Amino acid sequence: MGKINAATTHNRDATNGRKEHPPPVETNGMGSETKGNGVSNGKTRDATMAVRPDSALKRLWEKTVMPILLMAATPSAVFILWFCAAHCGGSYACIGNIFHDKGLLGGTAFIWSHVHSPSPAIVAILVSYSAFALCLMRLVPGNTVYGPLTPKGNRPQYTDNGFSCFLITIAAFLVVTVVCKTYFSVSPTIVYDRFDEVLLVLNIFSMLFCLLLYVKGLLAPSTSDSGSSGNVIFDYYWGTELYPRLLGFDVKVFTNCRFGMTVWPLLVCVFALKSYELHGPVDSMLVSALLQMIYFAKFFWWEAGYMCTIDIMVDRAGYYICWGCLVFVPGFYASVSLYLVNRPVVLGLPLSLLIFTLGALSVYVNYDADRQKLYVRNAQGECLVWGRKPVILRARYLLDSGETRESILLASGWWGLARHFHYVPEILLAFCWSVPALFDNVMPYTYVIFLTCLLVHRCFRDDTKCSLKYGRYWDLYREKVPHQMVPYVF
Numbered sequence: 001m002g003k004i005n006a007a008t009t010h011n012r013d014a015t016n017g018r019k020e021h022p023p024p025v026e027t028n029g030m031g032s033e034t035k036g037n038g039v040s041n042g043k044t045r046d047a048t049m050a051v052r053p054d055s056a057l058k059r060l061w062e063k064t065v066m067p068i069l070l071m072a073a074t075p076s077a078v079f080i081l082w083f084c085a086a087h088c089g090g091s092y093a094c095i096g097n098i099f100h101d102k103g104l105l106g107g108t109a110f111i112w113s114h115v116h117s118p119s120p121a122i123v124a125i126l127v128s129y130s131a132f133a134l135c136l137m138r139l140v141p142g143n144t145v146y147g148p149l150t151p152k153g154n155r156p157q158y159t160d161n162g163f164s165c166f167l168i169t170i171a172a173f174l175v176v177t178v179v180c181k182t183y184f185s186v187s188p189t190i191v192y193d194r195f196d197e198v199l200l201v202l203n204i205f206s207m208l209f210c211l212l213l214y215v216k217g218l219l220a221p222s223t224s225d226s227g228s229s230g231n232v233i234f235d236y237y238w239g240t241e242l243y244p245r246l247l248g249f250d251v252k253v254f255t256n257c258r259f260g261m262t263v264w265p266l267l268v269c270v271f272a273l274k275s276y277e278l279h280g281p282v283d284s285m286l287v288s289a290l291l292q293m294i295y296f297a298k299f300f301w302w303e304a305g306y307m308c309t310i311d312i313m314v315d316r317a318g319y320y321i322c323w324g325c326l327v328f329v330p331g332f333y334a335s336v337s338l339y340l341v342n343r344p345v346v347l348g349l350p351l352s353l354l355i356f357t358l359g360a361l362s363v364y365v366n367y368d369a370d371r372q373k374l375y376v377r378n379a380q381g382e383c384l385v386w387g388r389k390p391v392i393l394r395a396r397y398l399l400d401s402g403e404t405r406e407s408i409l410l411a412s413g414w415w416g417l418a419r420h421f422h423y424v425p426e427i428l429l430a431f432c433w434s435v436p437a438l439f440d441n442v443m444p445y446t447y448v449i450f451l452t453c454l455l456v457h458r459c460f461r462d463d464t465k466c467s468l469k470y471g472r473y474w475d476l477y478r479e480k481v482p483h484q485m486v487p488y489v490f
C-alpha cells in the first residue's frame, strides 16, 4: 500500500458537515470546459461505508437483520445445491419435497446429515493448493499496478501477475492429473466425489478466517481505511478493513483472485474430467466449460482492472466478500458444471457452435467495456472511443482530508449506452454456459438468476456510491446517460 496522503482521523460522518463540491466540469473529449454551480450533496465521502441518513428501521434491516439472515442461510445454500446435484439428479422438485415433508429446519438438517466429516485427503488437497497459490502470488513476477485512491487517501499497490499465475495453475493441474492417473491410479475427480467435504472445510476455514480479519482490523489494521461501525454483527459481515494484509499478502487478492477465481476454473476442469470418466466426451459439458475458461482467461488478463471495481474499492474484507469468494464462488458459481456431470446432454454441432459463438461474443463485449473505461481514464480522455473523441465528464470529489481530486466519467462508447451496460453481456454469457443443460431443470439456471439479481442490485449500489462520491457531477452524468443497464428499458 503506497501512501499518498497522510490519513486523517477527522470523521465527517459524525458531523455530517455539508461540504461544497467543486463546480462541475464537463468536457467533450479533450475539448472545452463548462462550469456549473457545484452545490454539495452534504454526504459522507466514505464510500466504503456508504452512510446515508437512513431511518432507524432501514439501518436495523441493512446492518443487522439482513446480515444475520444471509449468514444463516448461505452456508446451507451451497450444501443444498450440492445435494441437489449429487442426490436429486439436479431437481429442485426433489429438494422441495424434502422441505415439504420435513419442514425448513428438518429439511436443512436432513441435507446436512449427508455431509461427511472431512477426510485427510481433502484437507491435504486444499492446504496444498492454498500454499501453492500463496507461493505463486509471492514469486511470480509482474508489473506494479496501483488501485484507485481510497477515501482516506491511500493508494493500494499490486503485482499484476494474475494471468501468469492462472496459466501456471492450469498447467500444474494438467501435470498433476496425468501423474496421479498414470503412476498412482488416483484421479483429481476425488474432489467431485467428496465435494461435500470440500465445502465443509472451506466453510469452517473461512468463518474462522473472517473472525481473524475482524479482530485484526480492530487491533492492528494495515491501513487507515478501517474501523468499526459499532455493530459487531455488521462488522463481522462487512469487515473492518478495506485492504487488509496478512504476513505481507494482500488478503483480497488471495481470497477473490487466487482462491475464488482460480478454484472455480479448477472445479470446472475437475467436473469436466468426471463427466469424461463417466460418459466420454459430451458436447454440452465441453461448450459450457470452454466458455467459462475463456471468461477466466479474460478475468485474469484484466485483473489489474478488477482492482478498480466495487469489490475492491468499496467492499471491506468481511464475510460478504471473503466467505463469498472462499466458499460461495467454488460452491455456487461452478454449479452449472457440477449439474452437468450427472445430466449429460448431447447438443449436436450446430447448436454447440451457436451457443459458443454467442458466449464468446458476450465475453468480448464485457471485456471491451471494462477495458474502455480504464483506457479513457489512463489516457486522460486523450484518445478515441469507437473512432471518435470520447464524451467525458471531469468529476471532482473530496477525500476525507478535504482535498479535491478529479476522475473521468465516460459517457460514450459502451458507457454511453447505459450506466452499467457491461452487465448485460455478463448475464448473457452466464446464460450461454448454462443453456447447454437445456431445460429439464431449473438448477443449472440458479447462477444466472442469482447473477441477474446481484447485478441489478449492484446498479443501484453503484449509483448510490457514485452519487455520494461525485454529487452533482453524477447527476449530470445521469442526465447524459439516463438508463441503468438496458438502453430505453432499465
Ligand SMILES: NC(=O)C1=CN([C@@H]2O[C@H](COP(=O)(O)OP(=O)(O)OC[C@H]3O[C@@H](n4cnc5c(N)ncnc54)[C@H](OP(=O)(O)O)[C@@H]3O)[C@@H](O)[C@H]2O)C=CC1
Residues within 6 Å of the ligand: 148, 308, 309, 310, 311, 366, 370, 373, 407, 408, 409, 410, 411, 415, 419, 420, 422, 423, 426, 451, 454, 455, 458, 462, 465, 466, 469
Ligand atoms: N460474475 C459476477 O458475479 C459479477 C461480475 N461482475 C463483473 O465485474 C466487472 C466489474 O464490475 P463492477 O465491479 O460492478 O464495477 P464497474 O466496472 O461497474 O465499476 C464501477 C465503478 O466504475 C466507476 N465508474 C462508473 N461509471 C463510470 C463511467 N461512466 N466512466 C468511468 N468510470 C465509471 C466508478 O468508480 P470510481 O469511484 O472509480 O469513479 C464505479 O464505482 C464487470 O465486468 C462485471 O460484469 C460484477 C459483479 C458480479
Ligand SMILES: CC(C)CCC[C@@H](C)[C@H]1CC[C@H]2C3=CC=C4C[C@@H](O)CC[C@]4(C)[C@H]3CC[C@]12C
Residues within 6 Å of the ligand: 070, 074, 256, 260, 261, 299, 306, 311, 319, 320, 321, 323, 324, 325, 328, 329
Ligand atoms: C454472501 C454471498 C451471498 C454473496 C457473495 C458475493 C460475492 C461472492 C460476489 C459479489 C461480487 C462477485 C464478483 C464481482 C466481480 C467479479 C468480476 C468477474 O469478472 C469475475 C467474477 C467476480 C470476481 C465476482 C466474484 C464473486 C463476487 C465477489
